[in-house]
Amino acid sequence: MYPKSIQNLIEEFSKFPGIGPRQAARFVFHLLKNDSSNTDNLIQSLKNLHQNVITCQLCFRAAEADQKNKHICSICSSESRDPRFIAVVEKDADLVSLEKAKNYSGLYHVLGGTVSMLEPEAPQKFHLKELFLRIKNSPSNRAIKEIILALSPTPQGELSAQYIERVLRPLNVKISRLGRGLPTGADLEYADEATLKSAWEGRK
Amino acid sequence: MYPKSIQNLIEEFSKFPGIGPRQAARFVFHLLKNDSSNTDNLIQSLKNLHQNVITCQLCFRAAEADQKNKHICSICSSESRDPRFIAVVEKDADLVSLEKAKNYSGLYHVLGGTVSMLEPEAPQKFHLKELFLRIKNSPSNRAIKEIILALSPTPQGELSAQYIERVLRPLNVKISRLGRGLPTGADLEYADEATLKSAWEGRK
Amino acid sequence: MYPKSIQNLIEEFSKFPGIGPRQAARFVFHLLKNDSSNTDNLIQSLKNLHQNVITCQLCFRAAEADQKNKHICSICSSESRDPRFIAVVEKDADLVSLEKAKNYSGLYHVLGGTVSMLEPEAPQKFHLKELFLRIKNSPSNRAIKEIILALSPTPQGELSAQYIERVLRPLNVKISRLGRGLPTGADLEYADEATLKSAWEGRK
Amino acid sequence: MYPKSIQNLIEEFSKFPGIGPRQAARFVFHLLKNDSSNTDNLIQSLKNLHQNVITCQLCFRAAEADQKNKHICSICSSESRDPRFIAVVEKDADLVSLEKAKNYSGLYHVLGGTVSMLEPEAPQKFHLKELFLRIKNSPSNRAIKEIILALSPTPQGELSAQYIERVLRPLNVKISRLGRGLPTGADLEYADEATLKSAWEGRK
Numbered sequence: 001m002y003p004k005s006i007q008n009l010i011e012e013f014s015k016f017p018g019i020g021p022r023q024a025a026r027f028v029f030h031l032l033k034n035d036s037s038n039t040d041n042l043i044q045s046l047k048n049l050h051q052n053v054i055t056c057q058l059c060f061r062a063a064e065a066d067q068k069n070k071h072i073c074s075i076c077s078s079e080s081r082d083p084r085f086i087a088v089v090e091k092d093a094d095l096v097s098l099e100k101a102k103n104y105s106g107l108y109h110v111l112g113g114t115v116s117m118l119e120p121e122a123p124q125k126f127h128l129k130e131l132f133l134r135i136k137n138s139p140s141n142r143a144i145k146e147i148i149l150a151l152s153p154t155p156q157g158e159l160s161a162q163y164i165e166r167v168l169r170p171l172n173v174k175i176s177r178l179g180r181g182l183p184t185g186a187d188l189e190y191a192d193e194a195t196l197k198s199a200w201e202g203r204k
Numbered sequence: 205m206y207p208k209s210i211q212n213l214i215e216e217f218s219k220f221p222g223i224g225p226r227q228a229a230r231f232v233f234h235l236l237k238n239d240s241s242n243t244d245n246l247i248q249s250l251k252n253l254h255q256n257v258i259t260c261q262l263c264f265r266a267a268e269a270d271q272k273n274k275h276i277c278s279i280c281s282s283e284s285r286d287p288r289f290i291a292v293v294e295k296d297a298d299l300v301s302l303e304k305a306k307n308y309s310g311l312y313h314v315l316g317g318t319v320s321m322l323e324p325e326a327p328q329k330f331h332l333k334e335l336f337l338r339i340k341n342s343p344s345n346r347a348i349k350e351i352i353l354a355l356s357p358t359p360q361g362e363l364s365a366q367y368i369e370r371v372l373r374p375l376n377v378k379i380s381r382l383g384r385g386l387p388t389g390a391d392l393e394y395a396d397e398a399t400l401k402s403a404w405e406g407r408k
Numbered sequence: 409m410y411p412k413s414i415q416n417l418i419e420e421f422s423k424f425p426g427i428g429p430r431q432a433a434r435f436v437f438h439l440l441k442n443d444s445s446n447t448d449n450l451i452q453s454l455k456n457l458h459q460n461v462i463t464c465q466l467c468f469r470a471a472e473a474d475q476k477n478k479h480i481c482s483i484c485s486s487e488s489r490d491p492r493f494i495a496v497v498e499k500d501a502d503l504v505s506l507e508k509a510k511n512y513s514g515l516y517h518v519l520g521g522t523v524s525m526l527e528p529e530a531p532q533k534f535h536l537k538e539l540f541l542r543i544k545n546s547p548s549n550r551a552i553k554e555i556i557l558a559l560s561p562t563p564q565g566e567l568s569a570q571y572i573e574r575v576l577r578p579l580n581v582k583i584s585r586l587g588r589g590l591p592t593g594a595d596l597e598y599a600d601e602a603t604l605k606s607a608w609e610g611r612k
Numbered sequence: 613m614y615p616k617s618i619q620n621l622i623e624e625f626s627k628f629p630g631i632g633p634r635q636a637a638r639f640v641f642h643l644l645k646n647d648s649s650n651t652d653n654l655i656q657s658l659k660n661l662h663q664n665v666i667t668c669q670l671c672f673r674a675a676e677a678d679q680k681n682k683h684i685c686s687i688c689s690s691e692s693r694d695p696r697f698i699a700v701v702e703k704d705a706d707l708v709s710l711e712k713a714k715n716y717s718g719l720y721h722v723l724g725g726t727v728s729m730l731e732p733e734a735p736q737k738f739h740l741k742e743l744f745l746r747i748k749n750s751p752s753n754r755a756i757k758e759i760i761l762a763l764s765p766t767p768q769g770e771l772s773a774q775y776i777e778r779v780l781r782p783l784n785v786k787i788s789r790l791g792r793g794l795p796t797g798a799d800l801e802y803a804d805e806a807t808l809k810s811a812w813e814g815r816k
Contacts, residue, residue, distance in 0.1 A: 001708045003676035003685075005664040009657040015650070016639050022597075025705060027628050028661070032674055036662040038627070045621040046655050049640065050648040052617040062644055064615035073615075093637060094392040096613045101400040148407055152392045178392075179406020181385030183399040188298040188356045188382075189430075195387040196305040202383020202406055203352055205504045207472035207481075209460040213453040219446070220435050226801075229501060231424050232457065236470055240458040242423070247454050249417040253436065254444040256413040266440055268411035277411075297433060300409045393634075502800040509808040556815055560800045586800075587814020589793030591807040596706040596764045596790075603795040604713040610791020610814055611760055 006032075058134065060110040060127045061092050075107060082106045083138070084145040088131065088164065090114055090152065098150060106148075109134065114151070115160040128167060135171050146174045153180060210236075262338065264314040264331045265296050279311060286310045287342070288349040292335065292368065294318055294356065302354060310352075313338065318355070319364040332371060339375050350378045357384060414440075466542065468518040468535045469500050483515060490514045491546075492553040496539065496572065498522055498560065506558060514556075517542065522559070523568040536575060543579050554582045561588055618644075670746065672722040672739045673704050687719060694718045695750070696757040700743065700776065702726055702764065710762060718760075721746065726763070727772040740779060747783050759787045 002010060006028050013024035031039050054065045056073035063073030075081055085106025089095050095108050113126035135144050149164060151157035165175055180198035182191060191199070206214060210232050217228035235243050258269045260277035267277030279285060289310025293299050299312050317330035339348050353368060355361035369379055384402030386395060395403070410418060414436050421432035439447050462473045464481035471481030483489055493514025497503050503516050521534035543552050557572060559565035573583055588606035590599060599607070614622060618640050625636035643651050666677045668685035675685030687693060697718025701707050707720050725738035747756050761776060763769035777787055792810030794803060803811070 005660045009661055012654045012657045017642050030629050042624045043655055043658050045624045048617045049621055097393055101397045103401050153386050153388055153390055176407040178403040179385035181383035182357050183387045184357055184396050186357055189301050192388050193305045197307050199382040203380040209456045213457055216450045216453045221438050234425050243454055246420045247451055249420045250451050252413045253417055505801055509805045511809050561794045561796055561798055584815040586811040587793035589791035590765045591795045592765055592804045594765055597709050600796050601713045605715050607790040611788040
């Protein structure tokens with residue numbers, strides 16, 4: 001219905017997560033209405049993405065490539081982070097959330113997925129084996145003190161945590177999970193029983 | 205517009221919290237469509253409400269009046285509850301939530317409100333003075349061991365908790381608050397910083 | 409969990425359409441918090457409902473019983489309404505909506521239901537037979553000029569309209585349907601094709 | 613927080629209408645997870661946009677540039693469309709909706725905006741003057757028979773329609789508006805009075 005060059009771009013934007021053809025069309029007309037230099041900036045940023053972003057070979061987060069470290073991210077190579085702590089997260093966005101909370105100075109490990117009942121093969125797809133080796137091969141002067149499983153308290157997150165604990169057990173490393181309880185803004189009346197139990201036991 | 209007897213009832217139901225005239229009309233036609241015996245049951249239950257429900261003079265929850273205890277509720281007079289623990293809640297519904305979680309066997313104190321910045325007089329309206337006296341006058345053989353402030357982690361709940369702590373300080377009683385952390389089903393990516401901090405510190 | 413007299417009333421309110429136990433509990437505590445005279449007013453209005461409201465034996469709407477007309481509603485017995493026009497609606501609330509629009513002075517017929525593919529017996533449950541007889545038996549000096557099928561343009565409404573047209577065909581009476589088009593506040597971009605077609609054909 | 617090349621792209625996507633930084637981040641990781649050839653396709657489509665899309669100098673819609681007609685769109689230059697009818701729409705998306713309804717074979721005029729009480733200067737920004745001249749200068753053998761104001765029945769749309777009618781009055785051309793009424797799926801009970809009035813008057 002739309003002119004071909006518009007329709008093509010609508011189809012590209014419709015591949016974005018959560019975007020249907022109507023919102024995609026709105027994106028296109030937003031670009032058309034603005035100066036073409038805006039679109040040029042977007043094109044440049046898109047070009048930079050695959051050129052400049054690498055996957056850190058230690059923690060598997062997406063990271064900026066730089067001169068010194070072509071394969072290791074700025075967190076993993078930082079002198080000010082404590083390498084004896086590794087927080088295991090599902091995805092980059094979770095790592096960013098934890099960094100914003102600013103009370104952790106250890107390292108990370110991005111799994112890239114969670115265990116699901118329905119996909120028994122999933123664990124092989126995410127970076128659990130690499131976590132195992134990373135802990136096992138850590139030099140004695142920086143031996144791991146704690147692995148924090150920073151996974152969401154959803155059924156999939158719980159299942160993944162249990163799975164990871166089983167896999168890491170032979171390494172005899174301390175494993176912890178994030179605390180459960182009432183979140184900011186919760187209404188006691190609507191809190192589920194598991195959350196209330198955790199909140200009760202964790203009172204202080 | 206509706207016949208007078210219908211309109212009157214619509215107006216009564218429109219006084220209910222969250223109910224507008226349209227849903228109120230739906231209630232009325234629901235009653236009209238069903239047998240009048242259903243409405244009779246509703247009328248009987250309404251009559252019983254003010255006749256049978258008392259406010260417990262100890263904990264201020266709404267309770268069923270009975271022969272033995274005309275002023276004290278079944279929880280406060282129960283032999284199986286530990287009177288050395290008092291959980292302070294804002295409203296009856298919060299108490300019911302905690303009871304459902306089934307891991308507490310102490311007593312309760314229903315405040316009947318929270319402190320708000322905008323209503324400096326509010327504390328006088330809710331049952332804080334009675335809490336103070338209840339703790340102060342508790343007999344030595346059942347001296348209070350812990351007051352659990354089971355208030356929602358909202359700005360009003362936090363403000364109320366601080367206020368109550370200040371009021372109870374002279375009594376030298378242990379005061380705790382429900383634990384903060386990630387609730388069931390939370391997504392790490394969307395958790396706010398305060399919740400993440402609590403979850404991090406409360407890891408185990 | 410709640411005291412018995414509260415729990416009973418929660419269960420009565422939970423029978424209301426769209427009301428779950430939590431909102432029902434909120435209704436009960438709303439009543440408890442207010443003076444018992446409010447509850448008395450509600451009880452009185454409930455008592456009046458089944459005592460004072462009749463079903464009009466001509467149009468089948470819910471109506472106030474009065475001295476003069478014990479079986480016929482105020483619209484059907486009004487001198488100022490034109491008996492040669494009958495608007496057929498599904499339910500009382502639709503009639504009230506049309507009355508509010510204030511541009512119709514004929515009579516009504518409340519079907520009390522719609523035809524559904526899944527319930528082939530439904531037409532026998534609603535007052536279609538009575539509509540047929542009402543038209544057929546109308547005295548010659550007030551012969552019906554138009555039957556307006558004021559049904560919602562939903563699949564069920566459309567199906568009902570077709571069914572009614574078929575049933576009334578032998579009576580040779582003019583039958584019309586409400587006009588389709590763009591409603592107030594519609595956004596052309598989001599209008600469905602059938603609505604746009606009607607809007608286009610109905611332009612003026 | 614994110615690596616610079618990711619953060620830059622997040623900022624570009626955050627300029628899109630209705631997109632916040634979180635969804636923008638999801639777009640970026642969607643691109644990162646997929647093969648870079650997908651991003652290349654997106655970049656190519658973006659490049660084509662400003663290169664290939666022109667604004668039709670007759671109807672002001674966004675159109676594909678082609679060899680024959682560098683300034684006139686495929687609808688305006690089509691032999692099969694009737695040039696005596698012009699449907700006036702606010703934006704390209706409205707034109708596409710009407711084309712999908714497939715019951716119009718005339719031409720269009722895209723205003724590019726609506727009149728607002730708050731922006732008295734707005735009419736000068738959109739292509740109303742061009743519409744006036746387009747009608748005035750139409751050759752006698754293809755004189756305009758009807759201008760259809762296909763504007764949304766919102767306050768702004770109504771205001772614009774009135775404004776346009778006033779501007780075009782000296783041209784003595786027939787002006788119509790899209791029909792108002794009940795849209796597909798409407799519930800009579802919830803229809804507003806203006807819509808019900810239109811539906812009533814437009815019954816057939």
